[in-house]
Amino acid sequence: MEAFFRPRSVAVVGASEKPGKVGRVVLENILRSGFPGRVYPVNPNHDTVLDLTCYASVSDLPEAPDLAVIIVPAPLVRGVLEECGTRGVPAAVIITAGFKESGREGYRREIELRETARRYGIRVLGPNCLGLADTSTPLNATFATRAPLPGNVAFMSQSGALCTAVLGWSEENHLGFSRFISLGNKMDVDESDVLEELEKDANTSVIAAYLEGVQDGERFLEAAARVGRSKPVIVLKAGVTQAGARAVSSHTGTLAGSEKAYNAAFRRCGALRAETVEDLFMLCRGFSTQPPPRGPRVGVITNAGGPGIIASDALERSGLVLASLSEETTAALRSGLPEAASVYNPVDVLGDAGPERYRLAVSRVLPDPGVDALLVILTPQAMTEVEETARAVAEEARGAEKTVFTVFMGGAESACAEEILREAGIPNFQFPEEAVRTLRAMREYTEYLSRPHRTIVRFDVERGKVRETFDSVLAQGRKELVEVEAREVLAAYGLPVARTLLATNLEECIRAAREIGYPVVVKIASPLILHKTEVGGVVVGIRDTDELINAYEAVTSAARKFVPETSIWGVLVQEMLPPSRELIVGMSRDAQFGPLLMIGLGGIYVEVLGDVSFRLAPVSEEEALEMLRELKSYGLLKGARGERAADIDAVVESILRISQLVTDFPEIAEMDINPLRVLEEGKGCLAADARIVLKE
Numbered sequence: 302m303e304a305f306f307r308p309r310s311v312a313v314v315g316a317s318e319k320p321g322k323v324g325r326v327v328l329e330n331i332l333r334s335g336f337p338g339r340v341y342p343v344n345p346n347h348d349t350v351l352d353l354t355c356y357a358s359v360s361d362l363p364e365a366p367d368l369a370v371i372i373v374p375a376p377l378v379r380g381v382l383e384e385c386g387t388r389g390v391p392a393a394v395i396i397t398a399g400f401k402e403s404g405r406e407g408y409r410r411e412i413e414l415r416e417t418a419r420r421y422g423i424r425v426l427g428p429n430c431l432g433l434a435d436t437s438t439p440l441n442a443t444f445a446t447r448a449p450l451p452g453n454v455a456f457m458s459q460s461g462a463l464c465t466a467v468l469g470w471s472e473e474n475h476l477g478f479s480r481f482i483s484l485g486n487k488m489d490v491d492e493s494d495v496l497e498e499l500e501k502d503a504n505t506s507v508i509a510a511y512l513e514g515v516q517d518g519e520r521f522l523e524a525a526a527r528v529g530r531s532k533p534v535i536v537l538k539a540g541v542t543q544a545g546a547r548a549v550s551s552h553t554g555t556l557a558g559s560e561k562a563y564n565a566a567f568r569r570c571g572a573l574r575a576e577t578v579e580d581l582f583m584l585c586r587g588f589s590t591q592p593p594p595r596g597p598r599v600g601v602i603t604n605a606g607g608p609g610i611i612a613s614d615a616l617e618r619s620g621l622v623l624a625s626l627s628e629e630t631t632a633a634l635r636s637g638l639p640e641a642a643s644v645y646n647p648v649d650v651l652g653d654a655g656p657e658r659y660r661l662a663v664s665r666v667l668p669d670p671g672v673d674a675l676l677v678i679l680t681p682q683a684m685t686e687v688e689e690t691a692r693a694v695a696e697e698a699r700g701a702e703k704t705v706f707t708v709f710m711g712g713a714e715s716a717c718a719e720e721i722l723r724e725a726g727i728p729n730f731q732f733p734e735e736a737v738r739t740l741r742a743m744r745e746y747t748e749y750l751s752r753p754h755r756t757i758v759r760f761d762v763e764r765g766k767v768r769e770t771f772d773s774v775l776a777q778g779r780k781e782l783v784e785v786e787a788r789e790v791l792a793a794y795g796l797p798v799a800r801t802l803l804a805t806n807l808e809e810c811i812r813a814a815r816e817i818g819y820p821v822v823v824k825i826a827s828p829l830i831l832h833k834t835e836v837g838g839v840v841v842g843i844r845d846t847d848e849l850i851n852a853y854e855a856v857t858s859a860a861r862k863f864v865p866e867t868s869i870w871g872v873l874v875q876e877m878l879p880p881s882r883e884l885i886v887g888m889s890r891d892a893q894f895g896p897l898l899m900i901g902l903g904g905i906y907v908e909v910l911g912d913v914s915f916r917l918a919p920v921s922e923e924e925a926l927e928m929l930r931e932l933k934s935y936g937l938l939k940g941a942r943g944e945r946a947a948d949i950d951a952v953v954e955s956i957l958r959i960s961q962l963v964t965d966f967p968e969i970a971e972m973d974i975n976p977l978r979v980l981e982e983g984k985g986c987l988a989a990d991a992r993i994v995l996k997e
Contacts, residue, residue: 302490302498304392305426306435306480308367309338311442312359312390314381315372315397316342316350323396324372325350326444327432331370334434334441334448341366358384365389370432370442375399375407378428379414386421393418394442395427401486402429415488424494430485431461436478437504443483452477453506454585455499457492459484459513463578470578475723476586479504491516496524500531507588509535509581518566518893522917525570533593533746535584537575538563561899562891565915571749573742583739586728587706593743594704596673598624600666601647603678604654604685608710609647612676612733619741623647624672630665637661653684660693667701674704674744676736679718681711691718695725704743706736755921758957763793764965771968771995780970780995783828784873787991791974794962796955799878799978799987805871810853811846813874820844820877823852824990825860826870833990836863842877878987882937882947883976886956888918888963890970890996896963900956902934903976918960925956938979947979951986970996 311331317324324344328351331340342350345357356362359369359381365388371381378397385393400411411428418425426433432443436451447468454476458464461483471478479502482495492512499505508528515521525534540559567574575581599621603609613623623646626634634644638658643649648666650658659677667675677694681687691709698705707722707729709715719729730736767790774782782790785803792798800817803826804810814821825838833839837859840852853872860869883903891897894917901913914931916924929935929952940946955977963969971994979986 302392302424302494304367304424305394305433305490306440306498306502307438308392308440310341310364310366310368311336311338311440312341312343312356312362312366312369313372314343314359314369316344316347316355318347318350323444326446327370327372327396327442328353330441330443330445330448334439336438336440339364339366359388359390360384362388367391368442369393371395372397375403375410375428379410379417382414382417382423382425383421386417386423390423392424393426394430394432395425395485395488396430396432396444397427398429400428400488411486411488418489425489426482427485428488429461431464431483433483434478434481436480443481447472449478449481450475452479452589453504454478454509454589455480455482455502455505455507456509456511456585457482457484457495458511459487460511461485463511467578467582470582474582474586476582476589479506487516493517493520493524496521496528496534500524500528505532507533507535507585509537509585511537511539511578511581513538513540515566515893518891518895522566522570522894525572529571530750533584533588534570534572535575535581535588535742536567536572537578537581538567559891559893561915562894562897562917565897565917566894569917571746573746575742580738583728583730583735584742587704587739587743588746590726590728591704591706591743592702593747594674594740595747597621597744598671598673599737599740600624600626600669600672600675601678602650602659602662602666602675603647603680604650604652604659604682605678605680606649608678608680608708608733609649612678612708612737613647615734615737619737621737621741621744624669626666626669627671630669633665634662637665652680652682654690655684656686656689656693659690660697663694663697667698667703667705672703674706674740676706676708676733676740678708678733679710679715681709681714687711687715687718688721691721695722695727698727699725704740706730706740708733708736753923755924757919757921758961760795760958760961762795762958762961762965766793767962767966771966775995779828780997781828782993782995783826783870784824784991785826787993788988790962790993791988791991794958796958796974797951797985797987798991799875799989801873801875803871804874807850807853810872810874811849814843814846814849817874817876821849822875822877823849823856824873824875825856826873827860827864827868828870829864829866829868830860836860875989878978878989879980881978881980881986884952884979884986885913885973885975886959886977887973887975888959888969888971890963890967891917895967896960896969898928898956898960898963900928900952901932919964920956920960922953922957925953925960928956929953946982948982948985949979951984952977952979955986955988968996970994 313328315324316328342355347355401408434441441448631644722729788798802813804813822841885903887899896918914928938947973992974988
């Protein structure tokens with residue numbers, strides 16, 4: 302990977318003398334960037350390009366270059382790469398398009414290209430990419446019209462077009478880059494490779510990425526979690542809607558989808574999720590210039606009440622808080638500010654405030670031990686000295702180890718002030734909400750860094766019994782376990798299940814009810830009926846034999862009526878559970894990241910209300926408890942209006958056991974326990990109904 306960013310020599314294969322051609326632009330950009338190494342144009346149709354000797358082929362070069370930038374027609378790329386391999390070139394950037402993004406023929410061409418690269422051990426960036434740049438080497442091997450400004454943010458993108466747009470935006474907003482990488486089709490080098498390389502780059506402090514997909518979910522999680530401990534990783538993930546998602550039959554699968562999986566993945570590895578391109582680069586500005594806040598307490602200084610109120614609302618909505626200023630701070634402010642000023646947070650220095658009034662406020666509020674971050678707001682008024690105020694704020698903030706953001710509003714009126722603040726390393730935002738969103742993300746990062754390392758609990762279980770059950774189901778040509786089989790699996794992993802017996806006829810049903818004891822529940826048992834209540838396949842509260850006989854006849858006839866072709870195994874007779882809270886615990890297996898656990902409000906309304914929380918398995922005890930606390934219905938578990946609290950510890954243990962089960966058996970595609978009946982504190986919980994679907 303080092304050959305991409307620190308090459309001693311570069312060959313541009315497809316270099317051209319014709320202005321506007323990609324081969325010409327790439328070569329010009331390399332030369333203009335001040336690249337200190339040797340540059341070799343390669344094109345059999347030219348003797349010289351841009352006054353450099355041009356070679357007919359890679360084989361004719363006086364040395365094997367460290368990096369080859371390939372810009373020839375798609376059908377010729379493989380031959381060039383073969384030549385590079387024979388010559389011993391370690392790395393290549395393939396800018397040429399016309400591969401898997403272009404259809405079946407292009408896909409076949411890319412497979413052949415990958416095989417060639419692997420055979421020779423060449424690392425390949427692309428194909429179908431913009432190229433790459435390193436501002437410290439310096440090297441700009443892209444065909445962009447603008448070169449990236451030097452800075453400490455590394456940016457990688459799966460979209461070359463977005464790369465060019467970002468370069469224009471960054472120039473206007475003075476955001477500099479250490480490295481700039483267009484991933485293209487990710488035939489070889491992917492986001493995880495780049496993350497691991499950027500971890501070692503001393504010039505990179507912040508990593509930003511635009512991704513449409515992740516090549517290897519497990520590797521990405523490992524790399525991002527490790528890199529994120531030293532450098533914030535900010536990701537704009539596109540293409541996560543439910544459009545085109547595969548059909549699923551479980552509640553969990555229906556509610557999950559790619560969006561939930563990526564959010565869970567980012568939470569696991571500490572990557573920060575940007576919702577928009579604007580958010581992505583606001584976060585980059587914040588992280589690249591200021592230390593993240595150590596806590597959630599924010600001080601606000603303003604010369605106008607309205608923006609101060611807007612900032613206060615935004616802070617509360619985002620989970621941050623207005624800092625409570627110490628008596629010493631408020632006394633100092635009271636003695637130095639006009640009588641009409643507000644000396645409590647937000648500190649209102651009034652509309653006629655000049656630079657010295659701002660200086661006083663910043664010098665008192667910023668060092669307050671109860672303040673973790675400071676937001677300085679200014680609205681330009683007739684008497685406002687905008688530039689001098691910016692200079693005063695910058696001087697007072699110099700050397701501070703706390704986060705300082707400014708919101709100097711007014712657009713063009715504040716342009717010169719913004720330049721002063723930028724030179725002082727203080728990012729300025731147009732509106733308070735933008736600054737607060739950035740503060741919130743930076744605070745999330747410090748919260749991630751303070752998390753203890755995850756400890757995964759392992760239970761003693763009967764893994765062999767589960768293996769036997771799964772093998773038996775698959776041998777019968779089935780994918781879905783019937784409820785009695787699902788219960789055996791849960792019991793093997795120590796999950797509490799309601800006492801249930803399978804009855805294949807009415808006589809067995811009566812005997813089972815007497816053994817369990819009334820009241821009981823009767824459910825249809827059939828491998829083809831997924832949701833029993835929808836076909837009238839469940840009767841609850843059965844108190845005696847007469848009611849049992851009626852229930853048996855009702856559920857079996859209903860099953861035959863609604864699903865005539867079904868195979869009926871009999872009925873399940875289950876103990877009637879005492880009053881309890883109902884939860885759903887489930888899992889769907891994400892194609893990228895593996896088992897995605899869900900917990901939520903259970904029963905028939907789970908998909909309507911959508912009160913659910915997700916995590917990737919395996920989960921720690923802390924993560925299981927976090928899942929519960931995220932539910933809007935968590936208050937019902939804690940006890941409301943005099944109700945006794947539910948057994949939350951038992952729910953957490955159930956989540957951990959399910960997490961172990963779905964991790965141990967990757968053939969589980971979907972799983973639901975709905976409902977999980979949660980009894981009063983100290984009395985445990987019981988799985989009342991369960992579904993497990995295996996992969997083919």
